[in-house]
Every structure is written in C-alpha cells, then in structure tokens.
Amino acid sequence: MRVLIVDDHPIIVAGCSAMLAGEGDIEVFNARDAETGLVAFQSHKPDVTVVDIAMPGPSGLELTRRILDCDPAARIVVFSMNDDPIFAARAIEAGAKGYVTKNDDPYLLLKAVREVAEGGVFLMPKIANQLAFEKSGGAVSPLSALTGRELEILRMLGAGLGMAEIAEATQVSYKTIANSCSIMKRKLGARTPMELMKIALEQKLA
Known part of the structure; x- marks a missing residue:
C-alpha cells in the first residue's frame, strides 16, 4: 500500500511515517503543504492520502x-x-473518507488508513457520536453554520492573512473572499474582520 502524508509538522510526519512503514506492507511519502501535496499525489498515486487541516496556505480541506x-x-x-x-x-462533505484527531491514540490513524484503503469510511466513535448528537438537536457548534470554504477563510483570517492573500491562496477572486467575510459576519454575529479573527482564535482554528 502507498500512503502520502501531507502535514507541515516534521515530528508528526516522522512519527506517522515510522508507524505506518513499520507495518511492512506500507510505503510512505510525504509533503509539507497543499501545493507540494498535490504534486506528490500526482507523482506517487497513493492508495490513501493523509492530510492535515491547518497548513500554511490552502488547508487540508482545500487540498x-x-x-x-x-x-x-x-x-x-x-x-x-x-x-x-x-x-x-x-x-466528509469535502470528500474525505476518514477523520482522525492527533490527540488520540496514533494507532487510530493506522486503523483509518487500512479501513479507507479497503473502501470503507472511518470516524472515531467520539466524533461520530457528537455528530449524531448535533443532528438530533443537541448542542450546536458556533461554526456549524459555516460552509467548508468559509471555515477555510476563517482559519486563514485567524492566522493573520489579509483578504488578498486568502484570495491568492484559495485561487478565487478578492470579491469572493470579501463576500464570504460579509456572510460569515452575519452568521457569527461579528461586525469587523478583526472580530472574525478573534472568533477564529477562540475556536482554535489558527
């Protein structure tokens, strides 16, 4: 099996690569951001690609x-x-077949990679239960009204990028980013881009 890891944290990449390669039947490649990740995907044609969400430039959702x-x-x-x-x-809406958090047992990543490689879908029980709870009318995240693209823009605002920089990174027009920011302000009850940045930091997006 060929696995590509796209993550900008060298320690995480090294640890995950060692764990996966240690299985004996997994060949591991890696890249550090969305641009090099896409090139690596096209070059190596992996069976499974593992992507981080928060990376410099476009996020894992965009990748x-x-x-x-x-x-x-x-x-x-x-x-x-x-x-x-x-x-x-x-x-999952963006098309991913699995979601694993880094603060859980690292062997869950191995389990996810194997299940997804076999055509399955993998969500940690805790995440799956929380999603089911929200769909049944339980407590709702303040970010739940945002689309994937809006979450991407909010994360970049939290990282200190300006709208022109976000437009370049996401390959859309400045006007589109500005319109998205206006929509997010309405959804989140923010009045200024600075308040959006504050929300991003409070929600630990950046």
Missing part, C-alpha cells in the same frame, strides 16, 4: 477538493488537531 478534482476515486483521511465535530462533518 482534499483539489485532489478529488484530479482523481474522484482518491481516498483521503483528514488528520487534525481539531476535535470539533464540525470539522469532521466538513471534511
């Missing part, structure tokens, strides 16, 4: 969309620090 544009049959697992179930929901 997921770009990979699936190249190969609709691609199998992707999102591996993130964020355990808010809304991110798992947006990852």
